[in-house]
Amino acid sequence: MDRIHIRGGQRLRGSIQIGGAKNAALPLMAASLLSEETLTLSNLPHLVDITTMTHLLAELGVEVGMNGHAPNGGHVGRVFELTAHDVGKTVAPYEVVRKMRASVLVLGPLLARYGKGKVSLPGGCAIGTRPVDVHLGALEQMGAVIELKEGYIVAHAPDGLHGAHITFPMVSVGATENLLMAATLAKGETVLSNCAREPEITDLARCLVAMGAQIQGIGSDTLRVQGVDKLHGAKYSVLPDRIETGSYAVAAAVTGGDLTLLGTRMDLIESVAEVMKKCGVNFEEVDGGVRVWCDGPIRGVDVMTEPFPAFPTDMQAQFMVMMAVSDGASMITESIFENRFMHVPELNRMGANINVHGRSAIVRGVKKLSGAPVMATDLRASMSLVLAGLAAEGETTVNRVYHLDRGYEALEQKLSACGAIIEREKGAPAE
Numbered sequence: 001m002d003r004i005h006i007r008g009g010q011r012l013r014g015s016i017q018i019g020g021a022k023n024a025a026l027p028l029m030a031a032s033l034l035s036e037e038t039l040t041l042s043n044l045p046h047l048v049d050i051t052t053m054t055h056l057l058a059e060l061g062v063e064v065g066m067n068g069h070a071p072n073g074g075h076v077g078r079v080f081e082l083t084a085h086d087v088g089k090t091v092a093p094y095e096v097v098r099k100m101r102a103s104v105l106v107l108g109p110l111l112a113r114y115g116k117g118k119v120s121l122p123g124g125c126a127i128g129t130r131p132v133d134v135h136l137g138a139l140e141q142m143g144a145v146i147e148l149k150e151g152y153i154v155a156h157a158p159d160g161l162h163g164a165h166i167t168f169p170m171v172s173v174g175a176t177e178n179l180l181m182a183a184t185l186a187k188g189e190t191v192l193s194n195c196a197r198e199p200e201i202t203d204l205a206r207c208l209v210a211m212g213a214q215i216q217g218i219g220s221d222t223l224r225v226q227g228v229d230k231l232h233g234a235k236y237s238v239l240p241d242r243i244e245t246g247s248y249a250v251a252a253a254v255t256g257g258d259l260t261l262l263g264t265r266m267d268l269i270e271s272v273a274e275v276m277k278k279c280g281v282n283f284e285e286v287d288g289g290v291r292v293w294c295d296g297p298i299r300g301v302d303v304m305t306e307p308f309p310a311f312p313t314d315m316q317a318q319f320m321v322m323m324a325v326s327d328g329a330s331m332i333t334e335s336i337f338e339n340r341f342m343h344v345p346e347l348n349r350m351g352a353n354i355n356v357h358g359r360s361a362i363v364r365g366v367k368k369l370s371g372a373p374v375m376a377t378d379l380r381a382s383m384s385l386v387l388a389g390l391a392a393e394g395e396t397t398v399n400r401v402y403h404l405d406r407g408y409e410a411l412e413q414k415l416s417a418c419g420a421i422i423e424r425e426k427g428a429p430a431e
C-alpha cells in the first residue's frame, strides 16, 4: 500500500484548485439510473470513490463515456456521460459495495425505475456502525417490500413505488438522497420531512429538476415531490468540494501560510470559516475563489459537529489538528458518528495533548507537533494526519493512504505546488 512522507514546518503559499465534491458526485452519478437518456456530469473529481461508483453503475448496465483531461497539467474536472439503457440489471454486489458505503444510493433509483433492487448491506466502518434502517423504513412507506437475505437488501415494489408522507426519524444525508431519487418516479406526491439540508442534497435536487423532476422546497428540511412517468437526460456540473476547501484552509492555518483556494465558494464553508475566524484565521473572497491566511497564533475554540448548516463532521478531524497546535484549549464534540476519534491516538503520538471523554475530545494546544510514522484509519482522519505532518517538526510517514485517495485528488501535487515537502512512496495496490 502507498505511504506519504512529509517533512513539516514549511509555510504554504500559493493557489490550490478545488475539485468537484465527492459527496455530491456520488448521488448525482446514481441519479443516472433514473433515466434511459444520457446524464452528462462535469467537474467530477479524480477520486477512487468515483471509479468505484463507475464500476458499480457499469455492473448495473449503465454505459459510461468519459471525457476531460488536464491539458498542460492543469486541473480539469472529468466529464462523464452516463446512459442507463433499460437493461434491468439490479444487483449491486458485495465486492463493490464493501469498498464504498455510498453504493447504497443506487437502491432508491433501482426501485423507482425497475421496481426491484438487490444491494449488498454496506456494513459498519471505522467511524461507526452506520446502519441503513432509515433508508429502508422510508422506502417501505412508499410500497417497497424489503427483506435482508445473506448480507443483501432484497427489495421489490410489485406495484411500483407510490407517494407517501415520510418524516425521517433522524437527519440522514444518504436517506434523504435515496428517497428523493425514489420519489421522482413514484406515483403521486411524496412529502419528505426532517430532511438533511447539505449543499450536496441541493445539488442533487437541482440536477433532478434539470432531468424533469418536480421538486419543491429545495434547500429546506421539507421536500415535496410530484412523481413523473419518466426523467430525461440533462447536463449538470458538480458543485465544489466544501470539505476539500475546508481541509486546505486548515493547511493554511496550521502552517502560518497563505493559500488561495480556486473554484470554490465562501458560502459553502460558512460554518467552518466562522469558527476558524474566531481562532484567528483570515478569509477573503477573491476573484475565482477564497483566500485563507494566518499570521498570528491560533486560539482554541469549542466546536460541536451537527447536520448542515452547522459545523460538519467531515471537518472534525482536520479542525482538531488546528486545535492541537493552538494557544489554549478546546472541546470538540462529535454528535453525528459514535466512533469518529480514531485520529486522536495517532495525533497524540505526534505530541498532541488530546483526551477523549465519550463523544467529546478535550484538546490542549501544544507549541509543536513532532513528525512520526502514523496509521490512517478513515478518510478525514487520514487528512488530519497529513495536516499534522505539515505542521510538525521533522518527518511524518502516513501509512494506509488508500483512504485519502477516496476523497482527495492529487493531494501531493496540490500541496507541493504551495511549498510542502511531500511525496508518495508507491506500494502494493490496496485490496
Ligand SMILES: CC(=O)N[C@H]1[C@@H](OP(=O)(O)OP(=O)(O)OC[C@H]2O[C@@H](n3ccc(=O)[nH]c3=O)[C@H](O)[C@@H]2O)O[C@H](CO)[C@@H](O)[C@@H]1O
Binding pocket: 022, 023, 024, 026, 101, 102, 128, 129, 130, 131, 132, 133, 134, 135, 136, 170, 171, 172, 173, 174, 175, 196, 313, 314, 336, 337, 338
Ligand atoms: C457519501 C456521503 O455523502 N457521505 C456523507 C454522508 O454519509 P451518510 O449519508 O452515510 O450519513 P448520514 O447522514 O446518513 O448519517 C448520520 C447519522 O445517522 C445514522 N443513520 C443514518 C442512516 C440510517 O439509516 N440509520 C442511521 O442510524 C448514521 O449512522 C450516522 O450516525 O453524510 C455524513 C454526515 O454528514 C458524512 O459524514 C458523509 O461524508
Ligand SMILES: C=C(OP(=O)(O)O)C(=O)O
Binding pocket: 023, 100, 101, 102, 314, 379, 380, 407
Ligand atoms: C465519511 C465520508 O464518506 P463516506 O460516507 O463515503 O464514508 C467522508 O466523506 O468523510
